[in-house]
Amino acid sequence: MLRIGIIGTGGIADAHIRGYLAFPEDCEIVALADVIPAKAAQKAEAFALDAVQAFDDPLTMIAAGGLDIVSIATPPSTHAPLAIAALDAGIHVLVEKPMAPSLEECDAMLAAQERSGRMLSVVAQNRFRDDLATLKDIVDSGLLGSISHVRVDSAWWRGLPYYDLWWRGTWEKEGGGCTLNHAIHHIDLLLWLLGSPSEITAMLANAQHDNAEVEDLSVAILRYERGLAQLTSSVVHHGEEQAIVIQGANARVSQPFSVSAERSAPSGFPAEGGDPELVERITALVEDRVPLAHLGHEGQIGDLLAAVRDGREPSSTGQDGRNAVEVVTAIYKAGFEREFVALPIPASDPYYRAGQLVANAPHFFEKTATVMEAAS
Template structure:
């Protein structure tokens, strides 16, 4: 039975706790840590974690409990120090997205994992979704041919009070805006589905949140060897059902929510109508998808637990988490400096380092409110995207 600790008991911690509870035969939550102990006590009562002890300091929990694994579900600027602290204490770590605000911090986390020999994984729960797995299977089938173009819409709806929470809305504490903290899901999926691009060109804006320094909208163009991808990151869109991924290939188009289309062509190159045979093959592939036994956070937590039991790497590694941060960094560097950024980003690039965004990023507005907590449930995306 693996002993688990949770560091940070804010909104997203519920997804971690529920995930571990799905595997009650394999693990037990024995510690809850939060700088506001009352929040941890409330989570303990909410989920009936009678055997868990509450701490207000991560170091104290790591010292007192014989932990096998911690989930780190705290604000982004704390991820690196907390993960490194856990790894150096000999405890495996699952870190909530984003991995960290800078590549420098990501590499320090990777070095700590290497030195400790412990597992480090970064949350990318959308890979554990049946619709995304189906899209991946379609791409790997070869039925699309070579890739041409992709449109990724990571669009969310957040009103002004969202950025009143004390750690949101500043480059220093949140690490960025919607690109880092919302679109990180779709950027990870973009890398998983399409691979790393060669270059990025982007623009940033704050269209509707005059109480936040950070961007609430960005649009990026990712350049591959021949294909292009457009990524829109937003917290100003009404209707999160607009979240989508559309991939155009040589022979066909597939999209999430699932839709397949293909054209047949005349000798002169013009379309002659649908290629029904190819569409039927793609739809049959989608229908044949075997549902995942566990999805989202529970799916990833189950994989991490299995990886520890089997002595293997998890499906989503720390390197995957770093790759997403590299793409976010390229979007920010391109948008701030108004130029195309080539990948990979080397250590000598100023944007590799922690602190560069704080120094160079525009303050679209100054943060005008700072509350310790926000009442109400959080949502983590539309059900179909």
């Protein structure tokens, strides 16, 4: 029975708690911690976790021992020190996205994982969705052919009060805006589907949130071999219509699910009727998939528990988390400096280092309000 501790008891902690509770034969939540006094105890009470020990200091919880896995569900600026402390204490770590605000901090976390021999997994719960796992299977099948273009719409909407929470809306505490903290999900999916790009350029804006330093909109172009991907990161899109559209040499597939395939007429124009046989093959692949047993955070937590039990890597590793932060770093550098950024980003690059992004980031506006708890 694996013993679980959770650091940070805000809204996202609920997904972690429910995820662990879905596997009562494999694990038990024994500790919660939050820096706001009594908040951990209140969360334990809300979930009727009567045997859980509550801490007002996460490091005290780690030092107390008796934990096998720690979930870190705190603001991004705290991820690295907390993860390193847990790993050095011999505890496996599941850390919320984004892994950390800088590549330097990500590498420090990976170094702690290496010397500890423990596991480090970064939350990428959208990999554990049937529709997106289906998209991955289609890409991996090769039926699409070489990839020409990918359009990723990480489209969200947030009102002005969203940035009143004490750690949101500042480069120092949140690490960035929608590119880092919302589109990180879609960036992970893009990397999961296609691997890392070779070059990135981008533009950033704050279109609607004059109470936040950070961007609320960015558009990036990523180069992939002969093809391109475009990524829109936003918290200003009404309707929150998110999509991934993949155009291959042979066919197009998208999420929400849709598939089409053209054939060339002798003139080079699309032949009437397209390629129904290829559409049928792709559709059959989708229909033959076995649905995932557990979804979202629950699916990822189940995978981590199995990885610990079986002595294998989790499906979303620390390196995967770092790769997503590298893309975000390149988008920010490209937007700040108005240039093309080659990947990988070397350790000699100033933007690799912790604090460099904060030092160079534009303040679109200044934060005008601070509350300790988000309104319901």
